[in-house]
Amino acid sequence: MPKPGSRLRLVDVAERAGVSLATASRALAGRDGVSEEVADRVRRVSQELGYVANPYARTLAGGASSTVGLVVHQVDDPYFSEIAGGVIQVAADQGLLVQICHSGRDPGFELRQIRHLIAQRVGIILVAGSGYTDPRVEAETKAELSAYQNLGGRVAVIGRHSLGADAVLPENEAGGRALGEHLLGLGHRRIAVAAGTAGLTTVTDRLAGVASALQRHGLDLADLPVVHTDFTREGGRVAAEQILCDHPETTAIIALNDAMAMGVLAVLRAHRISVPERMSVVGFDDVSVAADLAPSLTTIRLPMTDMGRMALALALKPRSTRPRRRSTGHTLVVRDSTGPAPA
Amino acid sequence: MPKPGSRLRLVDVAERAGVSLATASRALAGRDGVSEEVADRVRRVSQELGYVANPYARTLAGGASSTVGLVVHQVDDPYFSEIAGGVIQVAADQGLLVQICHSGRDPGFELRQIRHLIAQRVGIILVAGSGYTDPRVEAETKAELSAYQNLGGRVAVIGRHSLGADAVLPENEAGGRALGEHLLGLGHRRIAVAAGTAGLTTVTDRLAGVASALQRHGLDLADLPVVHTDFTREGGRVAAEQILCDHPETTAIIALNDAMAMGVLAVLRAHRISVPERMSVVGFDDVSVAADLAPSLTTIRLPMTDMGRMALALALKPRSTRPRRRSTGHTLVVRDSTGPAPA
DNA sequence: AGCGCTTACGAAAGCGCTTTCGTACTCTAG
DNA sequence: CTAGAGTACGAAAGCGCTTTCGTAAGCGCT
Numbered sequence: 172m173p174k175p176g177s178r179l180r181l182v183d184v185a186e187r188a189g190v191s192l193a194t195a196s197r198a199l200a201g202r203d204g205v206s207e208e209v210a211d212r213v214r215r216v217s218q219e220l221g222y223v224a225n226p227y228a229r230t231l232a233g234g235a236s237s238t239v240g241l242v243v244h245q246v247d248d249p250y251f252s253e254i255a256g257g258v259i260q261v262a263a264d265q266g267l268l269v270q271i272c273h274s275g276r277d278p279g280f281e282l283r284q285i286r287h288l289i290a291q292r293v294g295i296i297l298v299a300g301s302g303y304t305d306p307r308v309e310a311e312t313k314a315e316l317s318a319y320q321n322l323g324g325r326v327a328v329i330g331r332h333s334l335g336a337d338a339v340l341p342e343n344e345a346g347g348r349a350l351g352e353h354l355l356g357l358g359h360r361r362i363a364v365a366a367g368t369a370g371l372t373t374v375t376d377r378l379a380g381v382a383s384a385l386q387r388h389g390l391d392l393a394d395l396p397v398v399h400t401d402f403t404r405e406g407g408r409v410a411a412e413q414i415l416c417d418h419p420e421t422t423a424i425i426a427l428n429d430a431m432a433m434g435v436l437a438v439l440r441a442h443r444i445s446v447p448e449r450m451s452v453v454g455f456d457d458v459s460v461a462a463d464l465a466p467s468l469t470t471i472r473l474p475m476t477d478m479g480r481m482a483l484a485l486a487l488k489p490r491s492t493r494p495r496r497r498s499t500g501h502t503l504v505v506r507d508s509t510g511p512a513p514a
Numbered sequence: 515m516p517k518p519g520s521r522l523r524l525v526d527v528a529e530r531a532g533v534s535l536a537t538a539s540r541a542l543a544g545r546d547g548v549s550e551e552v553a554d555r556v557r558r559v560s561q562e563l564g565y566v567a568n569p570y571a572r573t574l575a576g577g578a579s580s581t582v583g584l585v586v587h588q589v590d591d592p593y594f595s596e597i598a599g600g601v602i603q604v605a606a607d608q609g610l611l612v613q614i615c616h617s618g619r620d621p622g623f624e625l626r627q628i629r630h631l632i633a634q635r636v637g638i639i640l641v642a643g644s645g646y647t648d649p650r651v652e653a654e655t656k657a658e659l660s661a662y663q664n665l666g667g668r669v670a671v672i673g674r675h676s677l678g679a680d681a682v683l684p685e686n687e688a689g690g691r692a693l694g695e696h697l698l699g700l701g702h703r704r705i706a707v708a709a710g711t712a713g714l715t716t717v718t719d720r721l722a723g724v725a726s727a728l729q730r731h732g733l734d735l736a737d738l739p740v741v742h743t744d745f746t747r748e749g750g751r752v753a754a755e756q757i758l759c760d761h762p763e764t765t766a767i768i769a770l771n772d773a774m775a776m777g778v779l780a781v782l783r784a785h786r787i788s789v790p791e792r793m794s795v796v797g798f799d800d801v802s803v804a805a806d807l808a809p810s811l812t813t814i815r816l817p818m819t820d821m822g823r824m825a826l827a828l829a830l831k832p833r834s835t836r837p838r839r840r841s842t843g844h845t846l847v848v849r850d851s852t853g854p855a856p857a
Numbered sequence: 858a859g860c861g862c863t864t865a866c867g868a869a870a871g872c873g874c875t876t877t878c879g880t881a882c883t884c885t886a887g
Numbered sequence: 888c889t890a891g892a893g894t895a896c897g898a899a900a901g902c903g904c905t906t907t908c909g910t911a912a913g914c915g916c917t
Contacts, residue, residue: 178633180873191897196875206895223633227579228873230570231902238613247599247802247819249592256590259616268634270581270611273602290566291611292521404806433806440808459590463747463776465783465808476590523903534867539905549865571903574872 257479347380367402407434447510600822645674690723710745750777790853
């Protein structure tokens with residue numbers, strides 16, 4: 172709350188440049204109605220003085236709100252912090268502010284966060300993280316975002332389909348299929364899945380991919396143990412314990428994200444089950460530590476940082492009539508946590 | 515940039531409550547000069563209507579700016595994202611917005627970010643991450659922050675001493691000492707240090723702790739290999755390669771943060787050097803993955819999330835005459851990456 | 858009854874910007 | 888040489904809020 176007197180205002184710049192407030196504003200905004208010569212002078216003076224517009228005044232006066240709200244499930248999860256990194260990069264380039272909110276994978280809380288952002292008049296809202304399979308939950312969020320968009324707000328989502336907004340879509344199903352194929356190709360048949368929280372579309376989609384790979388080999392996902400626990404490291408631990416206990420014959424575990432895979436690996440280590448000799452493990456996302464685990468983790472690489480960048484880039488374009496969709500691409504990264512099925 | 519007409523304004527609330535704009539403002543701000551009865555009525559009406567103040571207008575009008583700027587070296591580094599998590603938690607409780615900036619460990623860029631935040635009129639600035647040993651660099655930043663504080667801005671820093679602001683100080687030296695003692699206690703004498711970028715106070719402090727432990731055992735840090743590389747996983751790799759090459763007799767490597775330790779472990783694994791049998795490794799910070807590495811990492815635990823919380827809490831208190839300091843505490847967490855020195 | 862003093866409230870002045878509207882000036886056409 | 892169109896700019900009206908200032912009412916006191 173620095174005091175007024177001391178700060179540089181647009182009037183000061185205008186005065187120094189010998190033009191009116193209005194002209195200065197136009198010059199800096201790049202609007203026309205100002206001669207190149209004058210505009211140049213204003214810009215130079217503003218540079219020299221180190222003028223930075225007061226975003227509050229600017230927004231209040233009806234200019235575009237220069238802040239983007241980013242809703243993530245959890246900032247201190249590498250998946251999301253890498254996405255946030257991408258968003259912040261682009262935002263910095265554009266002179267935008269990024270405001271980050273946790274949702275804690277609680278749909279109700281997420282909705283509250285979104286409402287809050289809207290009330291705060293942010294100009295852009297980015298929602299990252301899996302959607303919910305419960306249509307009622309999604310409908311409410313969608314309605315809120317649609318109203319916001321109709322009022323001129325811009326929205327882009329990462330990893331959710333049904334929100335009526337531009338979307339960056341990780342190839343969850345294709346990735347799941349690739350993981351399935353990889354393990355089946357290695358001869359694994361007794362495969363278990365450490366799946367994240369039931370009710371998340373990401374989980375559903377990745378699972379569908381796995382199922383389709385199985386099908387091509389004449390297997391059915393329904394016959395395999397699929398354990399739904401939290402989409403976190405701890406969830407991975409719980410799932411692994413349960414799999415080991417109920418299905419000791421398992422030779423490969425598919426964790427539906429890297430966090431869970433880390434939990435799975437920890438449990439296997441504790442049980443002195445060697446990976447990949449006795450058990451193969453795969454993850455999903457390729458967070459940056461995945462390569463440094465021991466054994467290093469076979470996983471599906473998603474370009475998280477790029478996804479963040481893409482999402483903001485989408486939101487910065489003018490709205491199109493129908494929501495745009497960008498697929499992310501994915502790569503199977505084979506490392507040391509997978510090997511041939513034990514004989 | 516939702517259009518004006520549609521949004522609920524304070525006037526609307528005031529009208530509905532049958533009071534003037536001024537009274538409504540006072541009532542909601544909890545200022546006195548309003549009877550309890552009227553204040554209550556206004557609050558109730560505002561609740562019913564779901565009124566949320568426009569922060570831009572509020573800030574512009576001279577109210578406290580409700581956003582806190584957080585400057586970190588790198589968002590997608592777990593150390594910082596955990597700190598950010600703590601800050602965001604407290605901020606959410608207080609109805610504050612958090613605005614995150616990368617500095618990329620570039621002091622010049624960091625200074626620019628800080629200037630930007632000040633120009634943006636944020637009410638609180640939090641700077642996380644090591645300071646720089648070069649006094650000129652720090653002086654400039656300090657001057658900027660002091661001016662900001664004199665204008666009424668609040669500042670708190672995490673892990674830097676010399677910025678003339680309230681500070682949360684991780685026990686870098688004590689932690690370094692604890693690591694040194696631990697390894698010396700295990701019989702290690704040929705110890706190497708994978709140190710972060712020279713010029714970071716965090717590196718200097720942790721190193722000093724190690725040195726003091728060595729001294730108590732009659733050793734001198736100057737006689738040991740200390741390799742300065744980036745304070746990242748990649749830096750850890752480079753340092754480890756160099757240590758293995760130049761000092762193959764080494765039995766323990768101290769990495770000055772967990773990221774570096776991960777790089778070190780990766781290299782050791784690649785060289786098939788068993789940890790901890792042939793080489794012990796320690797890290798610093800205890801980021802959440804440290805426990806899940808293989809071998810799990812012996813390290814110093816710092817309560818990052820709490821540190822974020824504490825920093826914001828400090829900044830929320832009224833400024834005291836002299837900067838406050840809070841130490842964080844630290845714990846040596848012994849895991850599987852350290853063992854007795856090979857005979 | 859008159860004086861000051863406090864309390865509860867309203868009117869109105871900004872905060873720093875964008876934008877509309879109006880004005881002076883230049884240019885081309887008739 | 889002037890009418891009409893176009894261009895470059897300034898004056899001023901807000902945006903929605905906080906806060907200062909002014910005023911009317913209520914209180915106790917002499």
